[in-house]
Amino acid sequence: MRRNRLLALAILAILGLATVAPAGQASDATRAERQAERALKAAEHAAHREAVKIQREAAQRQRQEVKAGKQAQRHEKQLVREAVRHALLEDPHAVVEVECTRITVHFRAFNDVAESPNVIDQKVIFKQKPGPGPTYVTPLTSYSFEGGEATEEIPIVAPIGESSVVLRARFASNGIKGGFNVRAALTCPPIPRFALQTLQSISGPFTTGTIPGTVGETVTYESVATNTGNTPLTFTGFSDPGCDGAPMGGSTSVIAPRDTVSYVCMHALTNADRTAGFFADAASVTGTPEPGEGEAATLDSSGVLVAPIAAGAEKPKTEEESKKEVTTSSAPPAAASPKSGVLGFSSSAVPSLRGPAKCVRGPFTVSVKSAGVASVIFYLDGHKLARRTAHSAKGGLISIRVSGARLKAGAHRLTASITMVPGSPTAKAVVASRARTVRRCATAKHA
Numbered sequence: 298m299r300r301n302r303l304l305a306l307a308i309l310a311i312l313g314l315a316t317v318a319p320a321g322q323a324s325d326a327t328r329a330e331r332q333a334e335r336a337l338k339a340a341e342h343a344a345h346r347e348a349v350k351i352q353r354e355a356a357q358r359q360r361q362e363v364k365a366g367k368q369a370q371r372h373e374k375q376l377v378r379e380a381v382r383h384a385l386l387e388d389p390h391a392v393v394e395v396e397c398t399r400i401t402v403h404f405r406a407f408n409d410v411a412e413s414p415n416v417i418d419q420k421v422i423f424k425q426k427p428g429p430g431p432t433y434v435t436p437l438t439s440y441s442f443e444g445g446e447a448t449e450e451i452p453i454v455a456p457i458g459e460s461s462v463v464l465r466a467r468f469a470s471n472g473i474k475g476g477f478n479v480r481a482a483l484t485c486p487p488i489p490r491f492a493l494q495t496l497q498s499i500s501g502p503f504t505t506g507t508i509p510g511t512v513g514e515t516v517t518y519e520s521v522a523t524n525t526g527n528t529p530l531t532f533t534g535f536s537d538p539g540c541d542g543a544p545m546g547g548s549t550s551v552i553a554p555r556d557t558v559s560y561v562c563m564h565a566l567t568n569a570d571r572t573a574g575f576f577a578d579a580a581s582v583t584g585t586p587e588p589g590e591g592e593a594a595t596l597d598s599s600g601v602l603v604a605p606i607a608a609g610a611e612k613p614k615t616e617e618e619s620k621k622e623v624t625t626s627s628a629p630p631a632a633a634s635p636k637s638g639v640l641g642f643s644s645s646a647v648p649s650l651r652g653p654a655k656c657v658r659g660p661f662t663v664s665v666k667s668a669g670v671a672s673v674i675f676y677l678d679g680h681k682l683a684r685r686t687a688h689s690a691k692g693g694l695i696s697i698r699v700s701g702a703r704l705k706a707g708a709h710r711l712t713a714s715i716t717m718v719p720g721s722p723t724a725k726a727v728v729a730s731r732a733r734t735v736r737r738c739a740t741a742k743h744a
Contacts, residue, residue, distance in 0.1 A: 546679025
């Protein structure tokens, strides 16, 4: 019995020793956990301090960038102000100021002759810098005013960056003869601008005026978007609710300054149009500049009207036709007006657009008669081909050569924007359009 008691006591002693060892190990683990927690908190504090440091540095850089941007804007404005001051021209008959978006001319000391306006011929020349950059010359225009003085504003858009702008003026009016050249050095920012104009035609020239149409006739609409700014634009989202079907033309390419893109569509006049008394049409398009050069903008063209009449009814005569009838009936035969002509132009009529009558496979020529024409811009499917002036005329024709082999099979639209020579120094330059269709022959199928 005693032996068994001693054995039990020994076992209990061994068990007591066994229970002491795990307690020591637990205390060591607790210390390691605390150390790990302290190390983790220290790492978290270090990461927080680093994040705060990075944020402060980023905020400082942003403040420096904003400051540099404001300094650049102030410097740019100072350059523009200096350019305007340098462009100031004192002349006995004019004071000229040149800016990036306009030229202001204050004419003075001219003779005031009753019913005899003073006429100034002028043109603007842009020269891109530095080096042999491109040169652009605007067409010669005339400005007239009554009295001895007047102020003219010529809207311009000078090229991006450094450029020189020249205004040349000549006058021989009411006993005053002279002229001046003013040159300005400009530094201009991007100026995204464009214009949208819709013209219409029913078997005749394109016009922005109201024209009579018979029910069943088809009206052809041409909407021309012109990049009038100094930065490239991309035209998208063209819309014309008056079209029967999808419009033709347009371009996904970037349109350079002073270039154009055209959209063409058609509408067949209906009895509903006749009942309403008119059919109005207007288009819209969005022009988007290059990234960082301005915001996108959407323009609507001015509406054009057609006055429909019933099928078989006689069309009312236009104002121009009525004037011709009166002139022809009241004047003797030898002095009668020409059978064709355009009000405000010389006696020459706006010429038609000439092109191939049959389908084409290779190069072909497109031309207009040069009589009375100042310049012509040729388009194919809304894409500008070339601009030609009367100086390039040969054999009485202003022509270009088109590569028909590159066209897709089917119909293509040729358009010519024709600027006529004004009939008098005071007449405004008027632009008329002519169009025709050319077909690319289908590719022959081989057996």
